[in-house]
Amino acid sequence: MTEITCTYTGDGETALVHGPTGTTLKTDLPPDNGGKGRCFSPTDLLAAAFASCTLTIMGKMAAARGDDFTGAHLSIQKIMAANPRRVGEFVLDITFPAHFTQEQKKFYLSAVNACPVHQTLSKDVKLTVRVL
Structure with missing residues (x-):
């Protein structure tokens, strides 16, 4: 805890x-x-948690397989919805190391669903994942 x-x-x-x-x-x-946006908002932290959780799991998977994961990058966009005000969608843009094959990329994408943050989200939150 x-x-x-x-x-x-x-x-x-x-x-x-x-x-x-x-x-x-x-x-x-x-x-x-109604705020000033001087730092992360609470929902920004949710997006950050999702991004870091996903990339951390991918890094752990890579370490276990002996793959060089250096340089992997994930950018996340948080799209708000109204009535009620909530996160309506996350868009993840994932860039894998240049030497990764399509098979490796597919394997590592399983981390998105394995992420505990993702598993905690309501099924009403739309998820778009793009590999760049």
Whole structure:
């Protein structure tokens, strides 16, 4: 179990502390929801968690197989929906190392579904995955 504490610091911002390490980060309301967008929004953190979870799992898979995963890159877009306001879609653009074959790429794409963040999302959240 990991504890994260969150304190409202005013003006739409919060401060978060990762209990085990003391690492901190801040959030702010996004401009499209009345905030100033000075840092990650809470839903930005969800997108970041999904991206880092997916790429971390791919890296772990590569280490187990002895594949060089250096240079892999994932970009994620978060698209909001309304009524209720929520994340409606994630678009993942994945760039694999140049030496990867199509078979390797297909194998590593299984990490998207294996990611616990993805498994936690509502089935109503649309997912688009593109390999660049």
